[in-house]
Amino acid sequence: MESSMKPLGSDHVHYLKTFKVFLEHSTEHMCMEKFIDENLPDILVSIGNKGSSSLNVLGVGSGSGQIDLKILGRIQSKHPGLPIHNEVVEPNPEQISSYKELVKEKGQDLNVSFTWNQMRSEEYEKQNKERNESKKFDFIHMIQILYYVESVRDTIKYFHSILDTNGKLLILSVSDGSGWYPFWKRFASRFPSSSLFLEVHKTLDEMGMTYQIYELPSDIDITDCFIEGSEHGELLLDFLTEVKHFRKTAPADLKDEVFQYLGQPQNSREENGRIIFNNNLHAIVIDN
Numbered sequence: 012m013e014s015s016m017k018p019l020g021s022d023h024v025h026y027l028k029t030f031k032v033f034l035e036h037s038t039e040h041m042c043m044e045k046f047i048d049e050n051l052p053d054i055l056v057s058i059g060n061k062g063s064s065s066l067n068v069l070g071v072g073s074g075s076g077q078i079d080l081k082i083l084g085r086i087q088s089k090h091p092g093l094p095i096h097n098e099v100v101e102p103n104p105e106q107i108s109s110y111k112e113l114v115k116e117k118g119q120d121l122n123v124s125f126t127w128n129q130m131r132s133e134e135y136e137k138q139n140k141e142r143n144e145s146k147k148f149d150f151i152h153m154i155q156i157l158y159y160v161e162s163v164r165d166t167i168k169y170f171h172s173i174l175d176t177n178g179k180l181l182i183l184s185v186s187d188g189s190g191w192y193p194f195w196k197r198f199a200s201r202f203p204s205s206s207l208f209l210e211v212h213k214t215l216d217e218m219g220m221t222y223q224i225y226e227l228p229s230d231i232d233i234t235d236c237f238i239e240g241s242e243h244g245e246l247l248l249d250f251l252t253e254v255k256h257f258r259k260t261a262p263a264d265l266k267d268e269v270f271q272y273l274g275q276p277q278n279s280r281e282e283n284g285r286i287i288f289n290n291n292l293h294a295i296v297i298d299n
């Protein structure tokens with residue numbers, strides 16, 4: 012029988028619901044904030060051209076901007092007095108609206124102006140090339156988005172090419188030491204989405220790029236996935252498998268295998284009666 016499974020990315024509204032539940036059940040944003048507070052300030056010291064009167068920042072796949080605003084705050088405190096111009100590339104209109112709301116709510120202390128590009132990174136690249144745009148950036152970040160681009164290699168190559176002197180590119184994605192990597196390696200060929208098991212550092216090695224890499228410990232509480240009828244559990248399962256309505260649409264044998272896999276102690280650990288999946292991230296910093 013042909014599978015009726017649909018990729019999660021085919022429905023932006025549903026995707027967003029699953030992402031919000033994922034954030035509530037994981038330490039994803041917490042571990043990013045820790046990195047921003049503890050490691051990023053030193054990384055940011057050297058960005059910017061001597062004598063330039065402002066800093067240009069680009070966020071690719073910014074979502075609703077919570078992490079981006081933290082980063083902007085850190086950039087400002089490392090370079091006080093320098094105005095920042097921040098470009099946002101984000102295809103989901105709902106996310107852009109939430110980001111704008113957040114700026115209104117929490118961005119008053121920032122000396123930041125914004126350009127909003129509601130589009131995918133590929134369209135942004137195409138548009139810049141068509142317009143012969145020569146703008147360069149002091150800091151570019153791509154946080155948890157490389158799974159969704161057409162070519163990881165081309166995307167990194169393009170955004171690296173638009174770094175200014177002393178510019179830095181920050182990439183955050185799941186670590187190959189996380190639970191995501193073996194999970195996707197095992198099931199990717201049976202899920203409808205393209206591969207989620209990226210090894211960004213290997214791509215960078217193949218491209219001959221040098222970089223610094225940080226491991227950010229993080230967890231997801233996946234207990235609800237095992238509770239039939241739990242709305243959060245179903246949404247979280249959709250996020251893990253990148254399948255819209257996985258529980259309802261996946262073939263029974265695949266569902267059984269996924270639950271069995273996620274429940275095994277070598278794939279998830281038990282803590283205070285909860286089932287915890289490893290969500291460690293890599294932060295990768297590439298210089299110009």
Ligand SMILES: C[S@@+](CC[C@H](N)C(=O)[O-])C[C@H]1O[C@@H](n2cnc3c(N)ncnc32)[C@H](O)[C@@H]1O
Binds near residue numbers: 030074106160
């Ligand atoms: C997992 S979310 C991450 C959002 C945010 N960076 C964060 O960490 O909270 C992925 C984001 O990438 C966006 N996205 C998907 N494909 C994209 C593409 N080709 N170019 C730019 N952004 C993309 C999605 O709309 C979504 O907001």
